[in-house]
Amino acid sequence: MRYVMTVSPDFPPTKIAGWYIFNTWLQRQLGEHIHLELYQDFASQRDAIRADNIDLIYANPFDAAMLVRERGFVAIATPINISDEAIIAVSADSSIHEVEQLQPGTRIATTDDPDVNLISMIMLEPANLSARNVETQTVDTYVLVAKQLLQGKADVGFFLRDAFQGLSRMIREQLRPLVRSEIHVIRHVLLAGPRLQARHDDLRQLLPAMTADTKSNSVLVSLGLQGWELQGQEDTEFMIDLMDTLVD
Numbered sequence: 001m002r003y004v005m006t007v008s009p010d011f012p013p014t015k016i017a018g019w020y021i022f023n024t025w026l027q028r029q030l031g032e033h034i035h036l037e038l039y040q041d042f043a044s045q046r047d048a049i050r051a052d053n054i055d056l057i058y059a060n061p062f063d064a065a066m067l068v069r070e071r072g073f074v075a076i077a078t079p080i081n082i083s084d085e086a087i088i089a090v091s092a093d094s095s096i097h098e099v100e101q102l103q104p105g106t107r108i109a110t111t112d113d114p115d116v117n118l119i120s121m122i123m124l125e126p127a128n129l130s131a132r133n134v135e136t137q138t139v140d141t142y143v144l145v146a147k148q149l150l151q152g153k154a155d156v157g158f159f160l161r162d163a164f165q166g167l168s169r170m171i172r173e174q175l176r177p178l179v180r181s182e183i184h185v186i187r188h189v190l191l192a193g194p195r196l197q198a199r200h201d202d203l204r205q206l207l208p209a210m211t212a213d214t215k216s217n218s219v220l221v222s223l224g225l226q227g228w229e230l231q232g233q234e235d236t237e238f239m240i241d242l243m244d245t246l247v248d
Contacts, residue, residue, distance in 0.1 A: 003034045003196060005056040006048070008063065008188060009041055010113045012166040013141070018222035019058075025219045029206050030199055040140065042112050055193045060084065061186045062114035065240040073191040074200060075236040077207045077228040084186045085161040086119040088178045091149045099126050099179050102156065104133040109145045109154035112138055115243070119181050120158040146171050185239060189231050204230055 005026070007019050016038070023036040034056065039045035046063070048054055049071060059067055061084055067073040090096050106129060110117055121131065137154055139145055142163040148154040150171070156178065164172070190207070192200050207228035210216040220227060 001033070001195070003032060003055040004037050004048075004053055005034050006037050006039060006045060006054050007058045008060040009039055009045060010060060010111070010116070010142075010160050010163065011058070012163055012224075013143075014166060015222075015224055018219075018224065021222045022219050025216065026206075030202060032199070042114065052193075055196045056190070057193075058188055058190050060113065060115050060188055061239055061243055062118065064189050064191065064236065065243055067191050067193075068236060068240060072194045074197075075231040075233065076190045076192050076200065076203045078187045078189045078231040079225045080227045080229050082162070082187065082225070083184045084115055084119075084188060085181045085183065086116045086123070087159045087161050087164045087180050088120050088123055089146075089149065089157050089159055089164065089175045090155065090178050091152070092174050092176045094155070094176065096155065096178065099124060102127040102129055104129065105135060106156060107135045107137065107154045108156055108158065109137045109139060109148035110158040111140065111142060111145060113158075113160060115186060116158055116160045118243075119183065119186075123179050123181060143167065143171075146175060150174055185242065187239065189236065189239075190228070 005023055011019070019038070020036055023034055027034050037048070039048065042063070049057070049067065057067065057073070064075075068075065088099070096102060102124065110120070124134075137148060139148065142159055145157040145159060146167060149157045161180065164177070192203060208230060210220055211227040
């Protein structure tokens with residue numbers, strides 16, 4: 001049987017090769033045919049999920065709720081020591097140094113990354129800003145968010161922390177973080193779908209053991225990960241409930 005794996009579109013472009021390497025490693029370990037399909041945006045990926053075209057997904061926390069509660073996916077593992085945190089940044093020469101200085105009409109550059117946008121909008125609340133009184137510009141990548149700031153087309157930009165740190169040094173030096181989230185428990189999760197149910201236990205054994213093998217560890221390095229740890233159903237439900245609370 002042919003299975004399909006995908007990755008949340010917010011992963012750094014520099015890690016594309018790493019995901020192909022991981023997919024090849026996973027096929028060899030499981031003895032299964034797994035095709036890696038990468039989507040450029042969340043909308044097209046969600047269309048594929050709703051069409052039941054996905055069997056394994058490295059999902060962002062926002063979509064994890066839909067996958068677990070509506071599509072029957074099960075949490076397998078999550079990266080060690082990596083949580084989803086957001087950064088609101090301005091250009092280095094901006095006169096804005098505190099969130100409270102922002103005014104209604106603030107121009108925001110962002111991607112369509114749902115959890116980053118949610119967390120970032122919460123961090124803007126001290127300035128009494130909401131979706132109703134800001135101007136939002138949605139672009140395809142975090143590099144383009146930075147470009148909007150550097151060209152003066154936006155006042156602030158929303159970034160996934162890892163994506164911000166993955167920008168080139170030249171770009172980062174022209175930006176200045178205004179505020180960072182410190183939530184810690186919101187994380188990307190590797191989820192497996194119903195068609196892969198017979199291999200769920202195999203995945204739970206294989207992934208945490210990757211650090212013990214030199215070749216497998218090199219695969220982790222290509223992904224920029226220290227390793228995988230198992231994600232229990234209770235932890236997954238807690239994260240989903242927290243996301244629901246933040247949305248409300």
